[in-house]
Amino acid sequence: MTLYTVKTTHKSDTTPVKVVVDPVHVDDIPAAMDKMKWNTAAKLMRHWFSIKPAFVITDDIRSGNIDPLKLKSNQYNDDIxxxxxxxxxxxxxxxxxxxxxxxxxxxxxxxxxxxxxxxxxxxxxxxxxxxxxxxxxxxxxxxxxxxxxxxxxxxxxxxxxxxxxxxxxxxxxxxxxxxxxxxxxxxxxxxxxxxxxxxTYDFTGDDEILGVWSKDKVLGKLETVAYMTDPIESDFEGYVTVYNRDFRRWQKVHNSGGDFxxxxxxxxxxxxxxxxxx
Known part of the structure; x- marks a missing residue:
């Protein structure tokens, strides 16, 4: 899944603009986490990407209503x-x-x-x-x-x-x-x-926002409010809003990515x- 961001201008401004599209992929996010020293978060997300085939967690697993010893090896992680x-x-x-x-x-x-x-x-x-x-x-x-x-x-x-x-x-x-x-x-x-x-590590709830990300970092809460209020005027070029649904789409395209x-x-x-x- 590729997320794009462009910087636009007001419709009254007819000056030619060179638009540079630098795609942000959801699987770029662990590298951004590394840059922010979010080591544990990066490891968990990389583990999610590594699971094949794709797996969406069930309600029974999420709630703990099944015997934990019956979880398959790709349905849990206990060493991160x-x-x-x-x-x-x-x-x-x-x-x-x-x-x-x-x-x-x-x-x-x-x-x-x-x-x-x-x-x-x-x-x-x-x-x-x-x-x-x-x-x-x-x-x-x-x-x-x-x-x-x-x-x-x-x-x-x-x-x-x-x-x-x-x-x-x-x-x-x-x-x-x-x-x-x-x-x-x-x-x-x-x-x-x-x-x-x-x-549980999963991406349920399509419209849940997982942050405003670039290839280098995620915006803080105040910066996120500014960006979400007016993405054009907030001057955060290279950032995109990432949702749970972006990870679900990545799963479907690659048949990889597993909740655990x-x-x-x-x-x-x-x-x-x-x-x-x-």
């Missing part, structure tokens, strides 16, 4: 986004603190009971039932020991490398430990908690004397 990079940003630090303090809600404990039941636990069971492992990937945590979550980021955040890579996503918390019965009380001893990202689930690695934290009553 690093959790320490994500948590270096303030909004995600805040989400991390909140999910750690609130995961033991009624819903969180109910989820924990359900996961333990699948692992063979029942109320009053005398032998311990173990849950989770520090060797688990994020997908395995999603399937076996994820107990709560919190969303972070919005479409109104600062346009930066984080926004280009994630925008808004979901921070999930998993637990490692064992359930046991102590003098008639069913308890779960939390040995570790783990934080990781689950997001994004998982980060996991940040494990050891817990001391943390017990949950079941």
């Amino acid at each position: 986004v690093k959790i320490d990079w994500l948590l270096s940003h303030r909004t995600w630090q805040a989400a991390d603190v909140l999910v750690h303090h609130t995961w033991r809600s009624e819903k969180g404990i109910s989820r924990l009971r359900d996961l333990l039941a699948k692992a063979g636990w029942h109320k009053g069971k005398s032998t311990p039932t173990y849950l989770g492992s520090p060797a688990f990937t994020a997908r395995e945590c999603d399937a076996y020991c994820q107990v709560n979550l919190r969303t972070a980021g919005t479409k109104f955040d600062l346009i930066d490398g984080l926004f280009g890579a994630i925008g808004n996503g979901t921070l999930k918390i998993a637990v490692i430990g064992k359930a046991f019965n102590d003098k008639g009380r069913d308890l779960f001893h939390v040995e570790k908690t783990g934080i990781y990202l689950r997001d 689930v994004v998982y980060s690695d996991i940040k494990w934290r050891s817990q001391k004397d943390l017990y949950v009553e079941l």
Whole structure:
């Protein structure tokens, strides 16, 4: 998909104008991200372009309603986004603190009971039932020991490398430990908690704007407002507005480009004397 931009003049100006058309291709955008040091965002977009044949994410995959372990290898990526990079940003630090303090809600404990039941636990069971492992990937945590979550980021955040890579996503918390019965009380001893990202990388919603791009950079929010208000007079030559639909068209032309689930690695934290009553 090629996007063109030209500089026009007022209709009353009859001076000959030499029009130079410098096409901006949607697959030029990762290189522009590199120039802006948006390394993670560039890697994610290049990964999307690399997937063949073209794949449009389904609602079941996007919502997480299918077993994460049944995702095909080209339907997820878990080695691009690093959790320490994500948590270096303030909004995600805040989400991390909140999910750690609130995961033991009624819903969180109910989820924990359900996961333990699948692992063979029942109320009053005398032998311990173990849950989770520090060797688990994020997908395995999603399937076996994820107990709560919190969303972070919005479409109104600062346009930066984080926004280009994630925008808004979901921070999930998993637990490692064992359930046991102590003098008639069913308890779960939390040995570790783990934080990781689950997001989807896709281009749904045809009219959603993905920025005003040149081959070198994307405009900031104030510059974007000026450009969108009057592209002719805004003096941003070489820039074009990029929409989700431009990526969908690229998919159809090339039969390439695949939506996928994004998982980060996991940040494990050891817990001391943390017990949950079941």
